[in-house]
Amino acid sequence: MIEVRIHGRGGQGNVVAAYLLATAAFETGRNCQAFPSFGAERRGAPVTAFVRIADRPIGRRCQVAEPAFLVVQDAGLLAIPATIDGLKPKGGIVVNSPRASAEIEGETGHPVLALPASQLAADILGKPVPNVALLSAFLAITGLLPAESLVGALKRRFKGDILARNIKLVETVTAMVPAASWGGMAHA
Amino acid sequence: MRDALEGSQAIARAVGMCRPGVVAAYPITPQTHIVENISKLVADGALHCELVSVESEFSAASVVLGAAAAGSRAYTASSSQGILLMAEVVYDIAGMRLPVVMTCANRAVSAPINIWNDHQDSMAVRDSGWIQIHCTDNQQAVDTTIQAFRIAQDLDLPVMVCVDGFVLTHTLETLDMPDQETVDRYLPEPAFARRLDSANPLSMGTLVGPDYFTEIRHVQHRASCRALDVIAAADRDWQALTGRASGGLLTVDGDPDAKIGVLAMGSVVSTFREAMETLPGGKKAKLINLRTFRPFPAQALIDACAGLRHLVVVDRSLSPGLGGILATEVKAALADGPKMPKIHAVALGLGGRDVPMEAWTRLVALAKDAPEPFHILDLDPAKLDPADL
Numbered sequence: 001m002i003e004v005r006i007h008g009r010g011g012q013g014n015v016v017a018a019y020l021l022a023t024a025a026f027e028t029g030r031n032c033q034a035f036p037s038f039g040a041e042r043r044g045a046p047v048t049a050f051v052r053i054a055d056r057p058i059g060r061r062c063q064v065a066e067p068a069f070l071v072v073q074d075a076g077l078l079a080i081p082a083t084i085d086g087l088k089p090k091g092g093i094v095v096n097s098p099r100a101s102a103e104i105e106g107e108t109g110h111p112v113l114a115l116p117a118s119q120l121a122a123d124i125l126g127k128p129v130p131n132v133a134l135l136s137a138f139l140a141i142t143g144l145l146p147a148e149s150l151v152g153a154l155k156r157r158f159k160g161d162i163l164a165r166n167i168k169l170v171e172t173v174t175a176m177v178p179a180a181s182w183g184g185m186a187h188a
Numbered sequence: 189m190r191d192a193l194e195g196s197q198a199i200a201r202a203v204g205m206c207r208p209g210v211v212a213a214y215p216i217t218p219q220t221h222i223v224e225n226i227s228k229l230v231a232d233g234a235l236h237c238e239l240v241s242v243e244s245e246f247s248a249a250s251v252v253l254g255a256a257a258a259g260s261r262a263y264t265a266s267s268s269q270g271i272l273l274m275a276e277v278v279y280d281i282a283g284m285r286l287p288v289v290m291t292c293a294n295r296a297v298s299a300p301i302n303i304w305n306d307h308q309d310s311m312a313v314r315d316s317g318w319i320q321i322h323c324t325d326n327q328q329a330v331d332t333t334i335q336a337f338r339i340a341q342d343l344d345l346p347v348m349v350c351v352d353g354f355v356l357t358h359t360l361e362t363l364d365m366p367d368q369e370t371v372d373r374y375l376p377e378p379a380f381a382r383r384l385d386s387a388n389p390l391s392m393g394t395l396v397g398p399d400y401f402t403e404i405r406h407v408q409h410r411a412s413c414r415a416l417d418v419i420a421a422a423d424r425d426w427q428a429l430t431g432r433a434s435g436g437l438l439t440v441d442g443d444p445d446a447k448i449g450v451l452a453m454g455s456v457v458s459t460f461r462e463a464m465e466t467l468p469g470g471k472k473a474k475l476i477n478l479r480t481f482r483p484f485p486a487q488a489l490i491d492a493c494a495g496l497r498h499l500v501v502v503d504r505s506l507s508p509g510l511g512g513i514l515a516t517e518v519k520a521a522l523a524d525g526p527k528m529p530k531i532h533a534v535a536l537g538l539g540g541r542d543v544p545m546e547a548w549t550r551l552v553a554l555a556k557d558a559p560e561p562f563h564i565l566d567l568d569p570a571k572l573d574p575a576d577l
Contacts, residue, residue, distance in 0.1 A: 015358075018360075019194070019360045022192060022360050022361075023192045023360070026191075026192035026362055030362075031361075031362045032192055032360070032361060032362055033359060033360070033361045033362075034359065034360045034361075035354070035355070035358055035359035035360070036354075036358060038303070038304075038354060038358070057362075058361070058362075058462075059458045059459060059461050059462030059465075060458070060459045060462045060463070060545055061325075061355050061356075061359070061455050061456075061458050061459045061543075062459055062542050062543055062544045062545060063542045063544075065544065
């Protein structure tokens with residue numbers, strides 16, 4: 001079973017990101033589970049969402065305390081200890097940031113893939129919503145699921161021009177990221 | 189068909205496939221997505237029913253009461269304060285023997301305000317005469333919702349499907365959605381024994397004095413007790429059609445010869461089942477999932493506890509001044525059995541406190557000690573004033 005935690009702020013599409021990732025796993029025939037840890041929902045407040053992907057049925061319904069990966073939609077959240085709390089020692093972080101990955105690796109002590117996801121989304125979607133760009137990067141660098149599975153998940157949720165732009169975003173990011181360079185980490 | 193759906197969306201689709209005539213509800217977290225999704229089905233033309241937007245839960249319950257009395261298959265959903273605001277009508281629906289189905293997206297009750305999951309709300313109306321069935325996962329939420337319409341109609345009794353708020357309602361997961369044809373084969377046409385019909389006039393909810401009130405209460409109790417067989421049969425028939433059972437009255441997992449048992453209701457059972465199978469020493473205890481809370485399946489529980497020396501009963505609610513509501517009922521039921529296990533009464537996961545897998549290990553370990561008075565397993569004493577320890 002692979003457990004992922006998504007950190008962001010209200011309004012960044014954190015729950016949608018969790019649902020998209022789980023649905024992408026479903027598209028490949030796996031079992032999936034995704035749920036948010038809601039506070040009193042409001043824009044800007046830290047929000048956490050959880051994703052589990054497994055080949056067998058998933059029983060546990062507790063929050064993900066020891067994720068193999070983090071997807072962080074707002075780099076500022078890395079300054080809060082709770083964000084990295086419990087991340088497995090070699091667990092990777094995909095973060096929305098224009099900074100160099102190596103710099104953030106130095107600060108966190110974890111493998112980091114930094115991606116200017118808000119900028120990419122602003123350019124391609126016309127809105128700085130970082131979730132789909134980050135998920136594309138996450139899937140590409142881990143090799144966990146093919147990009148087509150995320151496209152499949154997007155097709156269940158969006159139509160027309162918005163879908164087309166999201167697919168372009170997936171393709172653009174997938175081409176930017178070194179494929180499967182975090183290959184063995186899911187089971188670390 | 190296999191699908192990945194948010195619990196609320198799956199429940200809404202299940203309700204839609206049951207072809208309700210009337211749906212009335214007022215939004216409250218964490219129930220809201222269910223009714224939103226039903227509204228979408230209606231707006232998209234996928235469901236033809238009278239969807240009534242009301243100004244309060246009291247009215248929501250009143251509308252479905254009237255609809256069922258007029259012979260319509262009627263559905264509502266609520267949580268927490270919404271259930272409490274409905275409470276007067278909740279009793280009326282049961283007393284008038286109307287086959288309404290409601291989803292209770294289980295949530296804590298104020299004060300203090302807490303929007304997260306425990307079982308206090310459905311417990312607050314446990315004596316109303318509604319059947320109460322708990323779900324461990326969203327597959328069961330879907331299947332039990334469909335079964336509920338049949339159980340309700342068979343017995344002229346309302347059914348509350350208890351689904352843990354957020355933990356199930358807001359979780360997207362893999363499940364198998366039945367198709368319309370299967371649901372149509374399973375559910376009878378709505379034809380209620382008690383309904384307002386000008387050709388055969390009858391009165392409902394009239395003033396009944398001491399001369400008949402006792403007998404009416406007796407009949408209501410007998411009908412509720414009969415529900416035990418109907419609930420079990422409804423699940424068996426669903427299994428025959430789909431291959432999936434939802435747990436009848438209760439289920440027992442794990443080593444049949446175990447001397448320790450842990451009994452719980454709702455989604456924590458799903459977590460505990462994985463913990464039992466995967467954690468070191470997890471298999472020392474068996475796991476009893478009490479699916480049906482009302483009517484209370486006393487005999488099935490006595491049978492399930494045969495051979496147990498210890499039974500840890502997990503409450504997700506509490507009665508201040510008494511302790512665990514479920515534990516108290518379990519203890520009372522087992523007192524009629526041949527050999528009563530020692531009962532260890534604990535609460536956990538109140539107001540949304542996360543229930544980790546390791547809770548299973550702690551629960552099983554309780555059996556090593558002599559039973560303490562009721563206590564809360566995940567209480568953090570550091571947060572208390574010493575006077576409240």
